Amino acid sequence: MNTLFPIFLKLEELHTLVVGGGNVGLEKLEAIFRNSPKAKVTLVSPEIREEIKALVAHYNLNLIQEKYHISHLEGIDLVTAGTDSKEVNRQVRDDCKTKKILVNIADTPDLCDFYLSSVVVKDDLKIAISTNGKSPTFAKRFREILEEIIPESLQETLNNLQAIRNKLKGDFQSKVQKLNEITKVMQE
The missing domain is CATH 3.30.160 (Double Stranded RNA Binding Domain)
Known part of the structure; x- marks a missing residue:
C-alpha cells in the first residue's frame, strides 16, 4: 500500500540544495525548474556539467564548485542528492536528518524522506x-x-469553474455541493 502523502510545494518560497553536478543533478534541476521556474536553488559539486552551468543564465541558480560539506545546508529547506558516491549520498542524508531537513537521495528509496x-x-x-x-x-x-x-481545452473548463466558484453564494458546504453537481458530468 502506498502510504505517501502527496504535496505540492511552493519552491519559490524555499531554498533547495541539489548535491551532484552530473546527469542526475541536471535531471533534478530540470524537474525543479520545469515545475517551479522561480525556485531558488543552490547546486554543490566538485564537477559541474556545462548544461548545468548554462542554466544559471535563466534561473535563480547558484553553483558551488566544491565537495559537499554540512555547511552547505545552512539556510536550506529541502535537499536532493544524486552523486556517484554512495558515501557522499549517505552523508548528505545523515546531515539532513541531524538538521531536520527533508531529503531525497536519487535511486535509493530507503534513504529518502520524499520521492520526486x-x-x-x-x-x-x-x-x-x-x-x-x-x-x-x-x-x-x-x-x-x-x-x-x-484535452487541450481543459484550461477553458478550469477558468469557467473558477468563475462559477467565485460567484457562488452561501456557506462552504453549499458551495462544495454546487461544484460537485457541476463537475459530476466528468464521470459520465
Missing part, C-alpha cells in the same frame, strides 16, 4: 504520479498516457 514524482502538466492542471519508489519508468510512461488523453 512524474508530473503531468496541462496549463493549471498538475497531476503527480507515484509508484511508491517501485518504478519511476512506469510513472513516466503513465504520465505520457495522461498527457495524450487530457
Whole structure:
C-alpha cells in the first residue's frame, strides 16, 4: 500500500540544495525548474556539467564548485542528492536528518524522506504520479498516457469553474455541493 502523502510545494518560497553536478543533478534541476521556474536553488559539486552551468543564465541558480560539506545546508529547506558516491549520498542524508531537513537521495528509496514524482502538466492542471519508489519508468510512461488523453481545452473548463466558484453564494458546504453537481458530468 502506498502510504505517501502527496504535496505540492511552493519552491519559490524555499531554498533547495541539489548535491551532484552530473546527469542526475541536471535531471533534478530540470524537474525543479520545469515545475517551479522561480525556485531558488543552490547546486554543490566538485564537477559541474556545462548544461548545468548554462542554466544559471535563466534561473535563480547558484553553483558551488566544491565537495559537499554540512555547511552547505545552512539556510536550506529541502535537499536532493544524486552523486556517484554512495558515501557522499549517505552523508548528505545523515546531515539532513541531524538538521531536520527533508531529503531525497536519487535511486535509493530507503534513504529518502520524499520521492520526486512524474508530473503531468496541462496549463493549471498538475497531476503527480507515484509508484511508491517501485518504478519511476512506469510513472513516466503513465504520465505520457495522461498527457495524450487530457484535452487541450481543459484550461477553458478550469477558468469557467473558477468563475462559477467565485460567484457562488452561501456557506462552504453549499458551495462544495454546487461544484460537485457541476463537475459530476466528468464521470459520465
